[in-house]
Each structure stands twice: as C-alpha cells, then as structure tokens.
Amino acid sequence: MSLRRAAAIVGVADAELEKGRFKGEKTVLQAQAEVAKKALDEAGLTKEDVDGLLVAGSWGIPGVGLFPSVTMAEYLGIQPSFTDSTNIGGSSFEAHVGHAAAAIQAGLCNVALILYGSDQRSNRRRNLGRGRPAELTAQYESIWGLPAPVGAYALAAHRHMYQYGTTSEQLAEIAVATRKWASLNPTATMRDPITVEDVLNSELICDPLHLLDCCLVTDGAGAVVVASAEKARDCRTRPIWILGHGEAHSHSTIVNMPDLTVTTARESGRRAFEMAGVRHEDLDVVQIYDSFTITVLLTLESLGFCKPGEGGDFVANQRTAPGGDFPMNTNGGGLSCLHPGMYGIFLLIEAVRQLRGECGPRQVPDAKLALVNGTGGVLSSTATCILARD
Amino acid sequence: MTDKLLPVIDPESRFFWEMCAQEKLMIQQCEDCGKHVFYPRSICPHCMSDRLRWIESSGRGRVYSYTVARRPGGPGYEKEVPYIVAIIELEEGVRMMSTIVDIPIEEVRCGMPVQVLFEKVTEEITLPKFAARLEG
Numbered sequence: 279m280s281l282r283r284a285a286a287i288v289g290v291a292d293a294e295l296e297k298g299r300f301k302g303e304k305t306v307l308q309a310q311a312e313v314a315k316k317a318l319d320e321a322g323l324t325k326e327d328v329d330g331l332l333v334a335g336s337w338g339i340p341g342v343g344l345f346p347s348v349t350m351a352e353y354l355g356i357q358p359s360f361t362d363s364t365n366i367g368g369s370s371f372e373a374h375v376g377h378a379a380a381a382i383q384a385g386l387c388n389v390a391l392i393l394y395g396s397d398q399r400s401n402r403r404r405n406l407g408r409g410r411p412a413e414l415t416a417q418y419e420s421i422w423g424l425p426a427p428v429g430a431y432a433l434a435a436h437r438h439m440y441q442y443g444t445t446s447e448q449l450a451e452i453a454v455a456t457r458k459w460a461s462l463n464p465t466a467t468m469r470d471p472i473t474v475e476d477v478l479n480s481e482l483i484c485d486p487l488h489l490l491d492c493c494l495v496t497d498g499a500g501a502v503v504v505a506s507a508e509k510a511r512d513c514r515t516r517p518i519w520i521l522g523h524g525e526a527h528s529h530s531t532i533v534n535m536p537d538l539t540v541t542t543a544r545e546s547g548r549r550a551f552e553m554a555g556v557r558h559e560d561l562d563v564v565q566i567y568d569s570f571t572i573t574v575l576l577t578l579e580s581l582g583f584c585k586p587g588e589g590g591d592f593v594a595n596q597r598t599a600p601g602g603d604f605p606m607n608t609n610g611g612g613l614s615c616l617h618p619g620m621y622g623i624f625l626l627i628e629a630v631r632q633l634r635g636e637c638g639p640r641q642v643p644d645a646k647l648a649l650v651n652g653t654g655g656v657l658s659s660t661a662t663c664i665l666a667r668d
Numbered sequence: 669m670t671d672k673l674l675p676v677i678d679p680e681s682r683f684f685w686e687m688c689a690q691e692k693l694m695i696q697q698c699e700d701c702g703k704h705v706f707y708p709r710s711i712c713p714h715c716m717s718d719r720l721r722w723i724e725s726s727g728r729g730r731v732y733s734y735t736v737a738r739r740p741g742g743p744g745y746e747k748e749v750p751y752i753v754a755i756i757e758l759e760e761g762v763r764m765m766s767t768i769v770d771i772p773i774e775e776v777r778c779g780m781p782v783q784v785l786f787e788k789v790t791e792e793i794t795l796p797k798f799a800a801r802l803e804g
Contacts, residue, residue, distance in 0.1 A: 417675035418707050419765045421795070423741035424753040432735035433755060440733070440778035485736040533755050533765045538733055 280553050281376065284383040285390075286510040286517035287665065289321035289503035290627040295616060298467045298496035299400040306337040307353050309499035310395035314354060317501035322514035323389060330360035330381055330390030330504075334370035336619055337396060350393055360387035366527055367654020368567060370394075371502065371623040372661030376523035378504040388506045395499035396618035419531045425484055428492055428570065430532035430656035432484035435572040437538040439486065441587065446486050448590030449571040450477035453490050453613055455599035456568060460610025462600060462640035467494055468614040491571040493611075498618030502626050518630045519666050521647075522554025527659035535657055539587075543580035543651055543660040550649070550662035551582075558583055561664075562645040563632050564604070565625035567653040568611040577651055581662070605642045608632060622652035626663065633667045672744035674793050683722065684708050689794045691786040693727045695762055696720040706762035727784035728801065729758040734768065734776050752776055756798055770799040 291313040294301040300309055310333075318324060333346040342349045347363040350356075360381040364373055371392055378390035412420045424430065438444045454474055460466035472490060480489040510517040524546035529535045551557070558581075568574045575589035583604075584592040598606035607613070609628040612621040629648040631637050650663045677685050684707075687694045696705040700717035711718055734754035740746045741753070752768045754776070768776050769785070783801035788794045 411676050412673040413676035414678070415707060417677075417681060420742070421673050421675055422753045422765050422767055423672065423737060423745040423748065423751065424735070424765070425737050425739055425741040429735050429737060429741060429753055433733040433753075436735060436778060437733040482736075482738050484738065487735075533763050538755075 281379040281383060281523055282521050282553055282555070283507060283519050285379040285504050285506055286519045287375070287502055287626070287630050288505045288510050288513040288515050288517055289317035289323065289501070290630045291316035291320065291501045292624060292627050293497070293499035295465070295467065295497060298494060298616065300397065300497045304397065306335070306395045306397045307350070309397065309497070310350060310393045310501070311353055313499045313501040314391055314393055317503045318391070320515055321503050321505070322512070323503065323505070325354060325356055327389045327509070328356050328391045329358055330378055330387030331356055331358040332362040332364070332374040332378060332390060332392045333394070334363060334365040334374070334620065335394055335396065358387065360390065366659035366661070368569065368620040368622045369525070369652030369654035369659050369661040370620060371626055372650055372652035372663050373525045375502070375504060375520060375626065375663050376525060376661065379520045379523060382504065382506045388509050390504040392502040392504065392623065394620060394623040396620065397497050398619050399495055399497045415531055419533060427656050428487060429484045431570040431572050432487045433532055434538040434576060434657055435486050438572065438576065441539055442590070444575070444590040446478055446488070447474055448593065449491055449575065450474040451593045451596065452568070452571040452574050452598065453477050455593070455596050455602065456607050456611040456613045458596070458599045459608050459640055460614035463610050463615060466610035466615040467496055468610070487570060487572065493569045493613055493617035493621070496616040496618050498616045498624065500623035500627055502623060516634050516667060518633050519668070520663060521556065521666050522550035522552070522664035523662065524549030524553070525659070525661035529658055530655065532656040539576060541576050541580045541653060541657050541660055543577050543653070543662060544582070546660045546662040547581040547651065550664050554664035556647060556664060560647055561649050562605070562647050563608060563629065563642045564606050564649045565608070565629045566606055566651050567622060567625060568607055568613050569617070569621065569653065571613070573653055573657070576657065577653060581651060600640065608637065608640050608642060620654070622654070625650045625652060629665050633665060670744065670789055673742065674790065677792070680708050680710060685793060688786060688796055689788070689792070691794070693725040693784050693796050694722050695725045695758070695760060697723050704760040704762045706764055726759050729756045729782055729798070731755070731768065731776065731778055731780045731782060732757040732763055733778055736773050754798070756782060766796060766798050768799065769797050
C-alpha cells in the first residue's frame with residue numbers, strides 16, 4: 279500500500295547550539311520539550327492535537343530512557359493513541375516519518391510528533407560501547423578493540439578502496455564540499471573553510487579515515503510534526519508532503535554486513551522512489567546521512583545515483599558543494615553543522631526548510647523535491663523519505 | 669591476565685571458546701541447506717533449520733577488510749595502539765573479526781592470505797588470531 283500524500287510535515291524545530299553545546303544549561307528532556315513546543319507553535323497546533331508520539335534516543339539508559347516515547351509523553355502531558363520507540367540508530371527518524379504516515383493513513387492518529395535529543399557534548403556522556411561487557415553477539419567483535427563506530431566505517435572504506443580504487447582524496451571532496459555549505463549556515467558548528475589537503479593532513483583515527491572524515495560530536499535536539507492531509511490544510515505552515523518512504527536493515531555488527539560496499543539504501547531507496555513515482559533526476563536537493571565521508575559515498579551508490587564503485591568520481595570537483603549540480607547536505611551535515619549521536623532528524627528538518635524556501639544564503643533555488651536518507655548503527659539500517667511541496 | 673574485554677561465554681558460545689582453548693577453530697554447518705554459519709547459533713540464518721552441526725574450519729582465509737586503530741577502542745587497549753582489526757573471510761565462506769599478528773601493520777592488505785593461530789589469554793579464553801600465510 280502506498281503512503282503517497284497520506285500525510286505532510288507541518289512543523290520542524292531544532293535547539294540552538296553554541297560551540298556544539300546547548301545554549302544555556304539544559305536537560306535532554308527539556309531540550310526535547312522546547313523543540314516540541316516550537317514545532318507545534320509554527321504549525322499552529324497544540325499538544326491537544328498530538329495523538330501520535332515517536333521518540334528514539336540514547337539518553338537515560340539504563341533508566342527512564344529505556345522507554346523514550348513513554349517518558350517524553352509523561353513530560354509533555356500527552357496520552358498518545360499511537361506510540362513508537364523504534365530505535366534503529368541514526369536513521370530512526372526517517373523510519374518514524376514512514377511509521378507516522380502509515381499510522382495516519384490507518385486512522386490510528388492524526389498528528390504525530392517525532393522527537394530526538396542528546397546532551398552528549400555538554401554532558402561528556404558519549405560512550406558507544408566502551409567498557410560494556412562483550413556479551414551476546416558482541417563477544418566475537420568488541421574483544422578486538424575496534425573503535426566504535428569509526429572503526430566499522432573504516433573497514434567499509436578500505437574494502438571500497440580495494441574493490442574500486444577509491445582514494446582518500448575522493449572521500450575528502452565530500453568533507454570539503456559539506457564545509458562550504460556550513461560556511462553559509464550561521465547555526466553550523468564548524469564554518470571555517472577546509473581543503474582536501476587539510477582533510478588528508480588531519481589526524482588518522484582509523485585507517486583510512488582521518489579526523490576530518492568524521493562527524494562532529496555535539497549536543498542537539500529536534501522535532502518534526504507529521505499531520506494528516508486534512509489536518510495539514512488547517513496548519514499555518516506550507517505542507518511538505520511525504521511522497522515516498524522505505525526502510526531496511528541488514529546486520530547489527532559490522533562483520534555481519536553482507537557486502538561492506540553496499541548499504542540497504544539500495545532497498546529502502548528503491549521502495550521510496552517507487553512509492554513517490556519520481557526519478558533521481560527529478561530531485562532538487564538531497565540530505566544524506568554523513569556520519570563519515572564513506573557513509574555518503576556508499577549511500578549515493580546504493581541509492582543508485584551512480585553505479586557501484588563510481589561514488590568517488592560522482593563527488594569529484596566539488597559537485598555536491600554550493601553552486602555544484604548536486605546540492606547535498608545543505609546545512610553543513612553531520613560533518614560540519616552538528617552531530618548529536620543520532621543525526622537523522624536534522625536531515626529531515628533541513629529538507630523541510632529547503633522545500634519551504636527558508637534557507638537564506640544556502641537556499642537551493644526553487645527546491646520542490648527532496649530526498650532524505652538516514653543511516654544507523656554501523657551501516658546497519660537505512661530509511662529513505664522523498665518529500666515535496668506543492 | 670588482561671584488562672581488555674573478554675568474551676562473556678554463554679550457552680551458544682561455550683563450545684566455540686572451549687575448542688579455541690584446544691586450538692581448534694570451530695564453525696557451524698547447516699545439515700539441511702549445507703551452508704556454513706558463524707557466529708554460533710541455534711537456528712540457521714539461511715533456512716531456519718535447527719540442525720546445525722559443528723565442523724572444524726581449515727583456519728585458512730583472506731583479509732576481507734582491515735583498519736589500523738590509531739586511538740584505543742576502549743579501556744585496556746591504550747598500550748596497543750596502533751593495532752590491526754580485521755575481518756577475515758574463511759575458506760568456508762564465513763567471516764569473523766580478528767587481528768593480524770607477526771607482520772608490520774603497514775604490510776596488511778585486503779585480499780591477503782592468512783592462517784589462524786591461537787593465543788591463550790586466560791585459563792578459560794584463547795583467542796583465534798591470524799598470521800600471513802604463503803599461498804599454496
């Protein structure tokens with residue numbers, strides 16, 4: 279069944295950062311509540327309208343974060359008729375958009391609020407597995423000391439280089455182009471221009487990935503409000519329609535990824551394109567999860583923007599930079615704008631702002647159709663959304 | 669003794685680790701679909717059969733991919749950096765994570781032939797590591 283135009287994004291908001299930290303001291307619950315209020319306010323909705331709540335995060339674990347939609351519902355005073363704490367990593371929010379649209383189409387809710395927050399930078403809590411016991415499937419993997427998650431992405435990068443001759447210079451093109459977008463975004467954390475040489479001369483973290491191949495580590499909070507077509511007509515904002523959606527995952531631990539050069543964006547993307555009824559060349563702007571430069575390269579190939587192995591050539595000559603013919607990650611991405619652990623909600627927020635024409639100096643002229651692709655875990659999960667304005 | 673992470677042995681993994689201690693690298697083969705399986709489990713991920721039997725791997729394989737950790741991957745690894753973490757594809761077709769020893773790290777390559785060797789870490793735990801091997 280198609281979700282095409284069953285629902286629209288009618289509100290988005292993100293928390294203000296200062297040097298990668300929340301502006302002013304905040305709890306992670308407060309940050310999410312504040313963006314929830316902002317996103318509903320811009321749509322002209324109240325919490326009484328919200329009957330769907332979708333939350334993923336890595337705060338409060340063990341503890342109240344184990345059931346994040348339940349905890350945020352309590353904080354906000356919302357009793358949802360549709361609830362979803364699906365956590366498949368950084369792509370969770372692209373999955374949530376599809377789940378919300380499906381729930382709306384099925385009549386389970388009318389207005390769904392998607393939330394994420396992380397205080398990993400200000401709270402120095404970033405701890406993706408360090409020191410956790412090597413139990414269950416991790417007993418064959420974490421004992422080897424692979425730095426998580428960068429080591430997993432480094433393994434994928436080396437394999438891609440071995441199979442296709444991809445170079446560190448080609449990966450660096452992505453970091454350089456993304457930084458150019460960040461320099462046009464006053465809210466981006468890292469805005470000073472960088473060169474390919476800067477990337478190659480930055481510290482090697484896990485061969486072949488350098489420091490500037492890696493995303494930032496920041497705080498962040500975001501909210502996305504999805505409403506039924508009927509409800510969207512009453513909202514203050516211009517509706518951004520959900521035309522297509524797909525989600526998939528193939529493995530949990532990196533050693534179990536079937537092919538280290540292909541992500542499930544091949545499947546989630548194909549389904550999203552089919553549902554939307556659009557072609558690659560119809561897109562005006564794309565937001566591709568950029569936890570690492572290699573994440574982008576693999577995703578572009580897996581989504582079919584180019585053939586397997588051609589990603590390096592595809593991004594050459596600053597093609598994805600401002601003024602290039604493939605505008606990508608226009609807020610500065612996870613590489614230069616912000617990356618609070620699970621970045622996917624910020625891809626959606628930027629896509630919506632581009633489609634509404636709100637992006638000032640970084641605005642892609644007359645952007646009507648956008649693709650958003652989240653990637654979670656260690657290239658484990660993907661979810662793809664195709665969004666459009668009228 | 670080591671301050672690195674050690675595997676937490678459970679009912680599905682006990683036999684694998686016990687056999688590592690005897691310097692045998694065990695993987696599973698499905699009696700119904702014939703495919704090989706690693707990590708050890710009770711249900712075949714290819715055909716959902718519950719008839720998986722243990723076989724001894726040849727211990728020969730190739731480096732599917734690798735990285736050099738320049739920063740420690742957690743407590744206990746600080747003194748090791750830089751070190752290799754690799755995915756080995758065994759001749760039987762399954763992959764496992766390990767490390768490459770007895771070779772300078774700059775000589776490790778994808779596709780390189782390797783052979784298992786065992787390193788006793790504690791009374792209970794012996795780890796399967798890999799060393800370069802000559803083709804043939």
